[in-house]
Amino acid sequence: MTDVLARAATADRRVDARLATAIADIFLPERDRLDERTRATVAALLEATVAAAEREIAGHAARLLATRGAGEAAQRLNANHSLALPRLAASGLLRDADLMAELIAQARIDLIDAALIANRAPGSRATLLTRLAESRDGVIRSRAVTYMVADSRRRMPNAARRADLPVALHRRLAWWIAAALREQLDAFADPAIDRALVEATQRSLSVHEEGDRIAMLAASLAAAIAPEVTDLPPLMVDALVEGKLALFVALLAQAAGVDPAEARGLVLDVDSERLWLALRGVGLARADIARIGWLLCEADAWRDAETLADMLGPVGALESEAAAQVVAPLTLDADYRAAIRALARVQP
Numbered sequence: 463m464t465d466v467l468a469r470a471a472t473a474d475r476r477v478d479a480r481l482a483t484a485i486a487d488i489f490l491p492e493r494d495r496l497d498e499r500t501r502a503t504v505a506a507l508l509e510a511t512v513a514a515a516e517r518e519i520a521g522h523a524a525r526l527l528a529t530r531g532a533g534e535a536a537q538r539l540n541a542n543h544s545l546a547l548p549r550l551a552a553s554g555l556l557r558d559a560d561l562m563a564e565l566i567a568q569a570r571i572d573l574i575d576a577a578l579i580a581n582r583a584p585g586s587r588a589t590l591l592t593r594l595a596e597s598r599d600g601v602i603r604s605r606a607v608t609y610m611v612a613d614s615r616r617r618m619p620n621a622a623r624r625a626d627l628p629v630a631l632h633r634r635l636a637w638w639i640a641a642a643l644r645e646q647l648d649a650f651a652d653p654a655i656d657r658a659l660v661e662a663t664q665r666s667l668s669v670h671e672e673g674d675r676i677a678m679l680a681a682s683l684a685a686a687i688a689p690e691v692t693d694l695p696p697l698m699v700d701a702l703v704e705g706k707l708a709l710f711v712a713l714l715a716q717a718a719g720v721d722p723a724e725a726r727g728l729v730l731d732v733d734s735e736r737l738w739l740a741l742r743g744v745g746l747a748r749a750d751i752a753r754i755g756w757l758l759c760e761a762d763a764w765r766d767a768e769t770l771a772d773m774l775g776p777v778g779a780l781e782s783e784a785a786a787q788v789v790a791p792l793t794l795d796a797d798y799r800a801a802i803r804a805l806a807r808v809q810p
Contacts (some may be wrong), residue, residue, distance in 0.1 A: 532655060550642055574762050577760070628675070678707045740785070748777070
């Protein structure tokens with residue numbers, strides 16, 4: 463009887479929760495709603511990322527436990543590699559704003575890249591990275607090859623694409639996964655489980671380097687190129703035409719002197735004219751901004767071509783120095799900017 467009453471109470475709570483979610487969804491502004499492709503891409507990224515990290519941690523922990531006399535726990539880890547995701551989702555930890563912002567941004571970049579490639583003229587060939595990989599400059603050549611290899615690995619067909627997380631986020635997620643595995647294994651009954659999970663997580667973290675991320679490799683390549691203002695527009699256009707939005711972002715960051723993450727925010731911002739002002743601020747002419755704008759509007763369903771057309775005239779008429787003032791705050795210390803934003807969110 464007690465079990466029946468408990469299930470009934472749980473069902474009542476689920477009805478209330480479902481209704482609250484439905485109401486929130488109904489009144490969510492259409493502009494703020496993720497489209498189904500973005501939602502599905504984010505979900506796939508999250509699932510693949512958690513699964514990959516769990517395989518690394520659980521696999522090594524199982525090997526350690528097997529050698530330390532905890533065979534039953536080792537078998538449980540080896541038998542099931544999807545223990546963490548349901549628990550982390552139910553706990554609400556995966557609603558972390560930093561993590562979801564990163565996943566949504568990477569999902570959008572993946573979708574834009576795919577659309578840019580699909581929109582490319584029939585018969586055209588991707589030659590930008592090939593040219594850079596054949597540069598007479600050894601630094602450019604080396605960094606272009608490194609970027610090409612990483613980019614090709616990221617786009618491998620039939621492979622689950624995992625998110626390219628910054629070190630701090632990867633560390634946060636890895637320890638969450640370890641904690642979720644600990645619950646499943648009843649670690650209170652055997653301290654060896656805790657030790658194995660800690661060692662396995664630390665091992666996983668030790669191979670995750672910030673410099674291996676595609677965004678950082680693109681930034682490294684852009685820094686090696688360090689293009690003059692006259693060379694920047696064709697490089698940026700070629701990067702877009704060839705579906706290399708990460709390289710486009712890195713070129714913008716290099717030219718504007720801002721952090722790549724801030725430059726990515728400018729590129730993905732569809733609610734203001736900040737990107738067009740930033741492009742004007744680094745010296746691009748109206749025609750160059752228009753070319754880049756049309757490419758992005760064709761590839762990004764969130765962008766509005768009519769808004770771009772309205773902005774081109776006023777933005778193109780601005781002096782480059784005046785437009786650059788929009789980007790100037792983004793060149794300040796990252797922690798300082800984070801403090802400003804945090805304070806602005808709190809009403810005085």
